[in-house]
Amino acid sequence: KAGVTQTPRYLIKTRGQQVTLSCSPISGHRSVSWYQQTPGQGLQFLFEYFSETQRNKGNFPGRFSGRQFSNSRSEMNVSTLELGDSALYLCASSLGTNMNTEAFFGQGTRLTVV
């Protein structure tokens, strides 16, 4: 059974640009959550999508958005990139909502903003 797949693995963008990251969950999982990990702040919850609807949201500005497709694949978009957005972005999939069921993480996308 394939795990959670994130693409791309590495990305370099310039300030002001926008970026789209992709996450394919484990087959059968309906929940996809996104997280930002930085050395200073650690892991922080961005948002969760379940059956194409955003169910939960962390404390991030509106520049961070996402969506989920009917096949449960999810994309996260960050607009008007800032240097502080440089981080490892992780997604996790769960059978039910990520709040109550075990989450399986992908390897992450390392975003560098220059």
Add this chain to the structure above:
Amino acid sequence: KNQVEQSPQSLIILEGKNCTLQCNYTVSPFSNLRWYKQDTGRGPVSLTIMTFSENTKSNGRYTATLDADTKQSSLHITASQLSDSASYICVVSVVSSNTGKLIFGQGTTLQVKP
């Protein structure tokens, strides 16, 4: 304010020794508490997940305990191996009405030396 604090920040032990990592939380309303292991450059891997009513849960050489009254959890690693070198992250799930979020600790970096 919902917070999860872990101690120690880092730990060095010799192979074969036991160790205990601590997690204190001030989170409400509490849904569950998880421990994750994260190897450098990889996504976190779930070790245990415990609800309010569970006091202890084991996963091989890893044993987690939960005291919901004092809002403390610990992760005990028995007979450590070199492969246990990683960051260990405590995560608390907060759920109220139809919303929820995950609150992450900053992690404990464990180094096991031969």
